Amino acid sequence: MHKTLLATAVACGLLASLPFDLAAQAAPTPQDEAQVETLLAQLQALKASYAQQVRQLRELDMQVQALQSRLAGKTAPTVLPAPAGAPPAPETAQAAAPPDEGNRAGSASEAQAARTEAPTRSLKDALQQEHALFDRRFTLENSVSYSRYDRSQITLNGFLALDAIFLGNIAVEDVKSDSLTYNLAARYGFSPRLTLNLDVPYLARRTVYQKGGAGGSAAALAEEQTGGKGLGDIALSANYKLFAETDTRPDTVLTLGITAPTGQAPYGILWKVIQPPGDQYTRFAVPEKQPTGNGVWQANLGLSAIKTLDPAIVFANIGYIYSRPRDFSNISTDPQNLSPGSVKLGNTYYFGTGVAFAFNERTSLSLSFSDKLSAKAELRYQGSPWTKVIGSNANAATFNLGVTHALSEHTTLVSMLGIGLTPDAPDFSLSFKVPYMF
Known part of the structure; x- marks a missing residue:
């Protein structure tokens, strides 16, 4: 009988203290908030750097294609498509690049239009x-x-x-x-x-x-x-x-x-x-x-x-x-x-x-x-x-x-x-x- 009463008292104490422990764990600390802001800033910087590199790659590819076309009697360059699985570029990079340029390879009609602009x-x-x-x-x-x-x-x-x-x-x-x-x-x-x-x-x-x-x-x-x-x-x-x-x-x-x-x-x-x-x-x-x-x-x-x-x-x-x-x-x-x-x-x-x-x-x-x-x-x-x-x-x-x-x-x-x-x-x-x- 004494053992049963003792177990019941211990269980009630644990149940009473559980909400306070969860509340204590869910409450963010200033250190956590600072770490999240740091990671978000790094992610945005990496996205901007990646978009800039993709844009530079496309510009370089267009220059190479233009030079090859001039040597081969062609004039219309082709565009380097974005790598498969690449994340979308930020708004600043999209404003600098032509509209829908990153999705040019994903549409059959746009691919046909590109071939029309640069015929064989x-x-x-x-x-x-x-x-x-x-x-x-x-x-x-x-x-x-x-x-x-x-x-x-x-x-x-x-x-x-x-x-x-x-x-x-x-x-x-x-x-x-x-x-x-x-x-x-x-x-x-x-x-x-x-x-x-x-x-x-x-x-x-x-x-x-x-x-x-x-x-x-x-x-x-x-x-x-x-x-x-x-x-x-x-x-x-x-x-x-x-x-x-x-x-x-x-x-x-x-x-x-x-x-x-x-x-x-x-x-x-x-x-x-x-x-x-x-x-x-x-x-x-x-x-x-x-x-x-x-x-x-x-x-x-x-x-x-x-x-x-x-x-x-x-x-x-x-x-x-x-x-x-x-x-x-x-x-x-x-x-x-x-x-x-x-x-x-x-x-x-x-x-x-x-x-x-x-x-x-x-x-x-x-x-x-x-x-x-x-x-x-x-x-x-x-x-x-x-x-x-x-x-x-x-x-x-x-x-x-x-x-x-x-x-x-x-x-x-x-x-x-x-x-x-x-x-x-x-x-x-x-x-x-x-x-x-x-």
Whole structure:
């Protein structure tokens, strides 16, 4: 009994003193408060130092990328992302850095925007082919192109008897033309919005004329070949960026150009009559030489739109070519007749669209469609009214397949295959360009 009372008294004493002990332990001392303030100050100092170091690392990385881009022909630097798991920088550091720069790598859309601002070399080469690149100071471009044209025409000279039998002569006329063009182009960027272009072509042409019905036989052919070579029409143009690309708007480029008639004009070239000896059935005329230019002054106004969809670009263009009438001392093809007069080529509308894909950093593929619609040309002999030239209007549509490959930091190889889709377009054309960026 005494032991039970003693245990009960001890337990009550302990319970009575417990709240006072807890209160004594929970009460902070001045030393604890001072230690907490010291630790908080050290933590804030470490955070500020870390943010400053991250900012300095980014600035240094941007400087290195800018230097490498200038050496490699690029201009837009990439940004060093923040290390994984890094704590957010304090407000002072965030105010000094661009907004949301630390989270740039965490968003797919922002990463795509960053790639758009700094396109790969292959995409930049593709943009240059569409005259939408303005960050290259000077480019010298050499190009060689070959085109093939082959057209056949059946000529009937007679009449149809009993609605089934043709009585008369049947002749087959065939024209085969090969053209080889070397073009030297210089492109100079005056500003981030303006580029001037100068194109100087040199042409070599060969045309073979064939006519069936030689000796009165439709299977026999008479043939004559003519050629011509020399300087083509020199063109001077300017590209001006009207609007820069945004999320909803493409790059918009205005093109203004002028072409001078420096090549051999097709007007006034004399034609010779071909008649094989002893053949009274075959007789046709061919020009003595082939022209290398249009012979008139032309002005070009075009508008292009280019939208970057990494890793591809989509482009489209539309334009108008005005041909100024020009007087010539002779526009007749008859060597016995000198006829002064004027020539007015039909104005031309052109448009096209396409897409270019980047395979990797150095190679891209482009697919495009282009079309040219030309009105009829007109001739006016001295003292006579204007007359339209029958068959001079044209619709030349072409499908183009191109590959661009960067050979080095300064040199690119551009190859293009064009396939004619209409009778007025060449059967096919093949061109190679080698631009060198200084």
